[in-house]
Amino acid sequence: MNDNDAQFIGKNALHPRVVEKALGAPIFAADLGDGNQLVLKARRAGVHHAEIVSIDTREAEAVPGVVRIFTSADIPGRNAVGIIGNNKDWPILAVGKVRSKADAVALVAAETEAAADAAVKAIRIEWKELPAVLDPEAALLPDAPKIHESGNLLYTRLIKKGDVEAGFAASCHILENEYETPMIEHCYIETEAGIGYFDEDGIMTIEVATQNTHYDQADICAVLDVPEEQLRVVQAVTGGGFGGKLDISVHGFIGLALLHLRRPVRYFYTREESFLASGKRHGMKLKLKTGVDRNGKLLAVQGRVLSDGGAYGSYGIAVVTRTGVHLTGPYECPNVDVEVREIYTNHPFCCAMRGFGTPQGALAHESQMDMHGQALGLDPIEIRLRNALVNGSEQATGQIIHASAGLTDCLKALRPYYDEAMSVWMKEKPGRPSRKRGVGVGAMWYGCGNTAAANPAAAHIEIDQNGQLTLYSGAADIGQGSTITLLQIAAEVLGVEPAKFKSVIADTKYTENAGASSASRQTYISGNATLQAATLMADALLERAGDQLQSPKEDLALAGGKVTLKSNPAVGLPLAQLAGSMHTLGLPMKFRGYFDPDTTPLDPKTGQGCPYGTYAFACQLVQLEVDVLTGEIDIHRVVAAHDVGRMINPANLVGQVCGGVAMGLGYGILEEFAPGVESLKDYHICTSTDVPEIVPILVETPEPTGPFGAKGIGEPSLIPTAPAAVNALEMAIGERIYALPATLERVMEACQKAGWFEKLEV
Amino acid sequence: MVKMKISFILNGRPAEGEAVPAQTAVSFLRDSMDQRSVKEGCGIGECGACTIIVNGLAVTSCLMTAAQLDGATVETTEGLAKSGNLHPLQESFIQHNAIQCGYCTPGALMSAKALLAENPEPTRREIRKALAGNLCRCTGYQQIVDAVEDAAKAMRGKTDGEGCR
């Protein structure tokens, strides 16, 4: 199908729930329920690392309005959760010891918020404090206190290819540098929230802000020791996720209270509790050594990375694996030697966050790439073009990228903007003499889907006897727009406008597992499952119409809610009529599609294998001004070129690009979850005045295995931004910053190093 | 605990409720007046999700007491659509894909409405400035600025028909 044929693909269409959102309708978890639910609240440790000597709940139980206080003794099943199957290390309620300040020790159920608050404070816990391990390097010392029985090294990922020593020997320019990236907060505007009730069939139901209902169901069933048919998880309309709503938050507490009390309950994190208890992006220390030949071609990449995973594993193993796989950057390199280690500390647990370990690596490889370019006199676009992965390239794990390697196209799209920025904008005089300008480029690649692991999705499409079509998908829409994307795919196949479909999304009672809305996977994976379901449905409709019109299927088309003769579109049968006859004849009316990308496991010693079915590529340009006297940064413009395979919904793609850029700028210049950060007062994300006008460029390099050629966009949009900003800062200041974020302090330090106060001229 | 009677104009109609005086306006509006468009995102006036309009001015209702609403004219997103017709701002937010997760949307709509009431023809810079107190983690703000700019045109009754994108 070419672009001109598409009716709904590549066009904007409205998300089914957007009108409710514009009306401010009560659709989020905190809005649900009748106000008569019990209030739940956890008592959290408040200490980094300690043995629990005793928990005394008597005083708390006596608080008027308190219904019950739970401790780990009340958990009937496996008191441990975690998304990575073989690493369920996180108790719902602490047993014996706590490993981070956020660890929940007891849970209060009370009639009112005030009673719950009072009871939480009245719980007496006697601690025996243990030495806290707050530095990943210190955590690896032989005498470091053990955070978990298994030790503090959770995982090591190795990627080895070729011979790096030979690669360096053949290099004409070698760089070795250390980089550091901070923990950061997801900072969705909706904090964690959920309610619990018994549904119309009397089933325990948790309706919650989440990115993965089926995972939630599986882990909470194990915790409660109930079979899956006795626990339903429904995704409430979710106010942003970015990876932070993949883990269990309120779910376990709600399940526990429902199981014991058989009464409706609710739990809404305050922002302060969200900051305390939610997962963070992994802070990493990266050593990267790279060598290039005289043409700027990468010959060797050697990386050593320490990742601070905090107190519990969550997605950590997958995060560091992705860091390792992507550490070459989106470039060909014959010799690779990478080791990434995931370490337990007593920090807050770290989890998935937009980019999944790739943004940390991107700071390192994109800084190196710029420095190599400078050394060889190649501009940042040219050196990246020389190294870019192209169709047929072999990447670090030995996988050949057969198609849709769109970096070259993205770089070419960026070229005129870069040239203009350099030749015009850089030549203009800034508004005041203390302002210096810089232009920086960053590039990235990102494997769509879980790394080297099965990650299937199923989807169903049903038609009722009146011709009403319904999509059933387990893919949680957290605002990114996956539902409309899937509907557009189904609509294209079935010739029915997306708005005419009903959709049932992320409800374990009605939808099949689609995996997590993470890893930029739903467009690609659930998109393919939806495509298959729609194709089977189309086939059944054409079959039925063929019988009735006495015409071979091949001569029929689906369009405008009808099956028509290709030769004479005036002759046709409405879907309602076809569905009615299918119903009468007892024919199947619901079809299942399924897709699991073609991946192979990575060898544990060498990391060789095929981790992903496809990759997204992007590069971005950041233009900024620095006040070299004060360290303030003013972002002037970001141009973001993204290879999306094929556009399904351009407005959604633009939304993902702009949102990712804004978050990437925050990662680059503002955000850091540091000790003492407790709320939005201390933690700064970009406001509307910090984010400049963004120029999104959507590049299409259709992916043969993608639905209509589409790939993921959610995470790629964030990854190049911070490195591009750091590279631009280097141009403006004349000194490089190796640690994120480029705060006032770090920028000032660079400006001082460059001697701007003394050398500034007016 | 002494409750106080709060009489005010809510979205154009007289309204009355009882509140603990020091209760925040956001909790009073959500729990007692069923205005659940008003979201608590931080409780300390940093995110703007609880923005409402009081006597014509956008304010964060988490840093206002219920008692301060007494006698005031209050607007929430519930009052934007009139007899089933979306407000031009709502229409524009939808058409410009300015809504992703939607949690910050009601607050942003309130700030935008207050802006357009005092400045019917704002520049993009002025729109950004007026919305700086409404944090959004999803959109990167661009499509929100597009939406407000276009709604302003529509509300001035002279759409140039080209929209923004």
Add this chain to the structure above:
Amino acid sequence: MREHIRYYRPQSVAEAVALLREHSGKSAIINGGTDVLIDVRSGKFTGDCLVDISRIQEIKGVREHDGAIIVGAGVTIEELATSRILQEKLPALALTGINFAGRQIRNVATIGGNVAHASPSGDTQTGLTVYDAVGLVASSEGERTIPVCEMFKGANKSALNDTDLLLHFIIRPCAAKYQHFEKIGRRKDLAISRASLAVLIDQDSDGTINFARVSLGACKPSTGRMPRTEDFLLGKNPRLSVFREAAKSMSAEMIAITGRRKSLAYKEPAIEGLLLRMLIPLL
């Protein structure tokens, strides 16, 4: 816990002052609420009553009186930023309202509250002290004036008593040709000042600086003028090298007050840079 908090809404200064006396030691004054309600939420407020002065007309408005500008303690930050009188007569004060928090906060937060809470980062204080503003305070003992620079005992410690009600500020306009305020925050809006600086400079026809006032905020326990820096500038001719020296002199003056602290690694060069940047237009 808010249930036990009593709430009073006086309609006049006299009524408010009486209430404050009656509830001395356990009350807080609330106007915009943007500081007090944060303390209520966090539990930092331990009193049992709020005196809401937001409806007292006597403390509102900006007016000229007898050659001075009278700025009501109940003037909101947005009113401060947009007041024609202030923009014209006291521009360095008006500018403090521009990048103060977000619009929703500016709409209700007041200059009186900003001063009374004595936050070392309170931007209006920088603008007030550079003009040598004086506050008029009412209490059950009567009214008295206090220079704004004497209203701070230290970080977040006001010199006002809990029975005092700030009524307004009295500010003499200044004839200096260059009157300016700038702040450094971590982001463009919604940022607490890392440093703020207000500068009033006047020059002879040959450029010689004949009047200099500099007030520094967010860098020391209490915001206020920097006399050594002002003295340094007086009589000087604008040259980049002179301004560099002035900047160095100001950081030395700050360190003499604060001693060497960790945060100085940034603040020392930043205030030097900020002052230099603000003086450059005089070259």
